[in-house]
Amino acid sequence: MSGDQGFRRKAVAELTDxxxxxxxxxxxxxxxxxxxxxxxxxxxxxxxxxxxRSDVIANRQIDVWEVAFVHAWEVEDRxxxxxxxxxxxxxxxxxxxxxxxxxxxxxxxxxxxxDPNQTIQVIPEDERQDRLTPDRRLARxxxxxxxxxxxxxxxxxxxxxxxxxxxxxxxxxxxxxxxxT
Numbered sequence: 001m002s003g004d005q006g007f008r009r010k011a012v013a014e015l016t017d018x019x020x021x022x023x024x025x026x027x028x029x030x031x032x033x034x035x036x037x038x039x040x041x042x043x044x045x046x047x048x049x050x051x052x053r054s055d056v057i058a059n060r061q062i063d064v065w066e067v068a069f070v071h072a073w074e075v076e077d078r079x080x081x082x083x084x085x086x087x088x089x090x091x092x093x094x095x096x097x098x099x100x101x102x103x104x105x106x107x108x109x110x111x112x113x114x115d116p117n118q119t120i121q122v123i124p125e126d127e128r129q130d131r132l133t134p135d136r137r138l139a140r141x142x143x144x145x146x147x148x149x150x151x152x153x154x155x156x157x158x159x160x161x162x163x164x165x166x167x168x169x170x171x172x173x174x175x176x177x178x179x180x181t
């Protein structure tokens with residue numbers, strides 16, 4: 001196991017395994033995907049980060065390379081999880097489109113979410129700093145965009161994947177501008 005994988009494994013082990021809502025955040029700390037788990041946040045996030053049984057990885061909606069932080073909101077009431085997920089989604093999707101694809105903002109109370117109960121960094125800081133360089137980041141985003149376009153053209157042409165593609169394009173433009181400066 002490489003040092004980065006060992007770091008990630010140990011960091012994820014520190015996440016709560018309570019039920020609730022989580023956000024996978026990029027190298028800047030900006031959420032890129034919001035999800036929920038009634039079986040435990042740690043278990044669900046681990047599946048995303050290892051590509052094990054994770055549709056958003058398999059269908060190319062997110063690039064695990066970009067994930068540097070995880071926010072977790074513990075939600076005791078099982079019925080309140082969906083509402084918290086919509087609330088977190090609506091807040092962050094308004095700032096920068098999320099990769100979820102499906103719009104979760106409907107029915108949200110539009111109040112900012114509370115601070116997360118937990119935030120962990122899942123890659124070493126020196127690696128995060130290295131990945132922040134515009135040339136590495138732009139190249140990865142171009143590749144991820146191409147993978148998602150190919151998935152849509154050859155496997156599944158669905159509205160939620162096109163929404164995710166649009167979110168990737170917004171980031172691609174942003175990274176392109178960073179590259180030029």
